[in-house]
Amino acid sequence: MSASSMAPVEAPREDNMTTFLTRRAALLAAATCAATIGLAAIAEAQTSIKIGYAISRTGPNTGGAAVTTIPNYELWVKEVNAAGGIKLGDKRVPIEVVHYDDRSNAEEAVRALERLINQDKVDFILPPWGTGLNLAVGPTLNREGYPHLAATAVTDRAPELAKRWPNSFWLLGTSADAAKSLVELLNKLRDEKKIGDTVAMVSIADGFGIDLSGAARPALTNAKFKLAYDKTYPIGTQDLAPIINEIKALNPDVFIAFSYPPDTLALTEQSRIAGLNPKVFYTGVGTAFPLYKQKFGKNTEGVMGIGGWSGDSPAIKDYLARHKASAANGAEPDRWASAVTYASLQMLQQAIERVGKVDRAAVIKDLQTGTFDTVIGKVQLENNMPTRYWWVGQWQDGEFYGIAPAGNEGARQAIVPKPAWVAP
Amino acid sequence: MSTRTAGLGALALAALALLALVPRLGNAYYLALAISLLQYTVLATAWGLFSGPTRYVSLATTAFFGVGAYTVAVLGEILPWPLVLLIAAALGAIVAAIVGLSTLRLSGVYFVIFTFGLTELIRQLVVWFEVNKSRVLGRYVFVNITQADIYWQLLALTAAVFLLGWLIARSRLGFALRVIGEDETVAKHCGINTTFAKVALFTISATIMTLVGAIMAPRWTYIEPSIAFNSMISFQVLIMALLGGAHRLWGPVLGAVPLTLLFELLSARFPNTFTIILGCIFLLIVYMLPRGVAGLFEKLSTTSAGKTTQRVAT
Numbered sequence: 001m002s003a004s005s006m007a008p009v010e011a012p013r014e015d016n017m018t019t020f021l022t023r024r025a026a027l028l029a030a031a032t033c034a035a036t037i038g039l040a041a042i043a044e045a046q047t048s049i050k051i052g053y054a055i056s057r058t059g060p061n062t063g064g065a066a067v068t069t070i071p072n073y074e075l076w077v078k079e080v081n082a083a084g085g086i087k088l089g090d091k092r093v094p095i096e097v098v099h100y101d102d103r104s105n106a107e108e109a110v111r112a113l114e115r116l117i118n119q120d121k122v123d124f125i126l127p128p129w130g131t132g133l134n135l136a137v138g139p140t141l142n143r144e145g146y147p148h149l150a151a152t153a154v155t156d157r158a159p160e161l162a163k164r165w166p167n168s169f170w171l172l173g174t175s176a177d178a179a180k181s182l183v184e185l186l187n188k189l190r191d192e193k194k195i196g197d198t199v200a201m202v203s204i205a206d207g208f209g210i211d212l213s214g215a216a217r218p219a220l221t222n223a224k225f226k227l228a229y230d231k232t233y234p235i236g237t238q239d240l241a242p243i244i245n246e247i248k249a250l251n252p253d254v255f256i257a258f259s260y261p262p263d264t265l266a267l268t269e270q271s272r273i274a275g276l277n278p279k280v281f282y283t284g285v286g287t288a289f290p291l292y293k294q295k296f297g298k299n300t301e302g303v304m305g306i307g308g309w310s311g312d313s314p315a316i317k318d319y320l321a322r323h324k325a326s327a328a329n330g331a332e333p334d335r336w337a338s339a340v341t342y343a344s345l346q347m348l349q350q351a352i353e354r355v356g357k358v359d360r361a362a363v364i365k366d367l368q369t370g371t372f373d374t375v376i377g378k379v380q381l382e383n384n385m386p387t388r389y390w391w392v393g394q395w396q397d398g399e400f401y402g403i404a405p406a407g408n409e410g411a412r413q414a415i416v417p418k419p420a421w422v423a424p
Numbered sequence: 425m426s427t428r429t430a431g432l433g434a435l436a437l438a439a440l441a442l443l444a445l446v447p448r449l450g451n452a453y454y455l456a457l458a459i460s461l462l463q464y465t466v467l468a469t470a471w472g473l474f475s476g477p478t479r480y481v482s483l484a485t486t487a488f489f490g491v492g493a494y495t496v497a498v499l500g501e502i503l504p505w506p507l508v509l510l511i512a513a514a515l516g517a518i519v520a521a522i523v524g525l526s527t528l529r530l531s532g533v534y535f536v537i538f539t540f541g542l543t544e545l546i547r548q549l550v551v552w553f554e555v556n557k558s559r560v561l562g563r564y565v566f567v568n569i570t571q572a573d574i575y576w577q578l579l580a581l582t583a584a585v586f587l588l589g590w591l592i593a594r595s596r597l598g599f600a601l602r603v604i605g606e607d608e609t610v611a612k613h614c615g616i617n618t619t620f621a622k623v624a625l626f627t628i629s630a631t632i633m634t635l636v637g638a639i640m641a642p643r644w645t646y647i648e649p650s651i652a653f654n655s656m657i658s659f660q661v662l663i664m665a666l667l668g669g670a671h672r673l674w675g676p677v678l679g680a681v682p683l684t685l686l687f688e689l690l691s692a693r694f695p696n697t698f699t700i701i702l703g704c705i706f707l708l709i710v711y712m713l714p715r716g717v718a719g720l721f722e723k724l725s726t727t728s729a730g731k732t733t734q735r736v737a738t
Contacts, residue, residue, distance in 0.1 A: 057695065058698070101696065110644065114453045131562070135646030205561070210555055
């Protein structure tokens with residue numbers, strides 16, 4: 001896994017001594033060589049590009065990392081190396097990977113990155129999964145001057161963070177935007193007389209749920225929606241039936257759940273059982289997961305959720321096929337951050353190739369200003385953030401299409417009212 | 425005896441001066457490792473301060489660590505740093521005193537379970553407050569504190585813990601606690617105010633843990649309850665102190681240093697089988713070294729001493 005010498009930690013004293021001596025000898029030899037051969041030695045050195053990452057393989061973040069991040073990192077490395085590697089000037093060099101487990105722990109993530117930078121001496125670093133860990137490693141990547149392409153972090157402080165750390169790129173946007181887009185969609189549907197104005201909202205008592213409900217609450221009130229139900233539930237709540245039953249009694253037009261994957265599944269299941277079938281049924285993280293489709297099959301039809309992608313675009317179709325072929329047991333990507341993650345890797349590669357050498361400052365500059373051709377279309381960043389996002393998706397005919405913002409290329413029309421639940 | 429103490433003191437000072445130079449090495453990785461070593465050294469030693477003599481097994485380390493970290497999350501950007509640390513310490517002490525007064529009458533497994541529950545209780549309280557009152561979960565700490573600053577603060581705290589431990593062991597309080605550890609009923613009959621002694625030491629130990637949490641918080645930029653109240657810390661500290669031997673002031677260090685290095689090595693070399701190997705090592709520790717490394721040293725020294733007396737006798 002790690003090719004570097006960790007000798008000081010594990011080797012007995014004699015070994016330590018020999019490593020030290022050989023290192024000194026090597027250093028001496030290298031110095032002599034460099035003196036005689038000059039720059040040739042340095043030019044020869046770049047025979048591969050070393051890329052490192054620390055990702056949650058254990059702990060609470062494992063599920064998200066295993067669906068969204070790890071398969072994309074692996075797919076990208078496999079594809080790039082199959083094509084001969086990353087193009088540096090007129091030759092291609094393969095990618096060499098060093099990776100660790102951050103155990104879903106901020107301290108561990110920071111330390112793993114410091115190990116990657118100082119011990120393994122990697123050329124580039126791919127970010128961890130999730131908002132918390134991306135924020136935790138931000139200062140380290142900024143201090144050491146590595147580009148930081150955060151593809152799985154949603155935070156309202158993204159614009160501010162991009163200013164504070166100019167090497168960081170926040171590709172998934174802000175939760176305020178997410179809530180705004182959803183309310184805009186609801187507003188449009190109400191203008192078209194497709195829905196009324198009663199909204200029931202539940203949110204998980206964790207970062208994501210609080211941020212989104214915090215942004216949605218004023219947006220809904222300003223748009224003159226009637227917030228008939230507005231409650232939070234703690235992480236790990238097993239029994240969501242009481243919430244669904246209370247909401248069913250209110251008979252709302254719109255059901256919004258800013259939920260995490262386990263409760264996204266539980267809320268959907270419970271709604272089906274209780275027969276809560278409002279005109280708009282929206283759930284949070286996890287709706288865009290392939291697991292959701294596997295579990296609910298035909299019942300996904302008309303369900304809205306956070307994320308989405310241009311399911312009709314040939315680039316996305318091609319990406320889906322390649323992902324399925326590459327991933328273990330043919331797993332599909334999720335329909336939100338997966339494609340963005342893969343696009344971020346394409347951006348990194350294109351930036352490195354345009355710069356033509358491992359010059360991290362120049363690569364950061366190129367990421368800030370360049371235009372990139374990716375699976376999610378042409379991307380050009382403004383203030384280190386993309387200008388377009390998919391915020392609301394809807395399951396239509398077994399695919400999760402982006403429906404809002406409506407101005408996005410490939411946006412589909414929403415199916416409203418949602419069809420009735422069918423027996424599984 | 426006093427020359428020996430002076431010698432030890434000089435040695436400790438020399439070690440301190442040497443350790444203070446670590447950030448000058450200029451390698452962020454070694455600095456990170458050193459921070460981790462100091463963090464666990466302080467936590468395990470503070471744990472041993474209370475649990476060693478009284479033999480109460482506490483799983484509340486995370487609770488206090490988290491209180492410290494959260495104090496920084498809330499106040500770090502508003503108040504000057506020394507004041508933040510002071511408030512964190514005060515909060516830790518208050519919580520510990522309340523908890524101590526209400527629970528140190530429990531003993532054995534009841535105490536263990538209570539302390540474990542305490543972490544969850546405080547965490548849920550923080551979550552409840554953030555969700556319903558401040559309506560943010562996850563706070564950002566942007567304070568102007570470098571990794572080297574964190575290291576030096578931890579080093580100072582390490583020195584303070586050892587000095588404190590050394591002083592307590594020589595005080596009436598330390599003696600009282602040793603008696604309580606041997607037999608609490610006897611201690612009561614001797615006229616020792618057992619509740620006061622236990623609460624006092626519990627508070628001291630908890631205050632130090634709180635300070636560690638406060639000092640470490642700026643390392644992460646982003647703090648949310650699941651980061652600040654990560655119960656793994658409690659278990660790691662416990663196993664470190666047990667490996668080292670909690671009945672000696674210097675015991676927990678003997679566990680904290682090798683185990684921190686081991687965790688580091690395992691996560692670097694065996695990232696996928698980390699937990700399996702770790703579990704096996706824990707089993708080995710419990711079966712092979714029930715009294716810790718310190719106990720092993722003592723056993724070795726007493727057996728060699730025993731041999732000499734025998735030889736003298738014959």
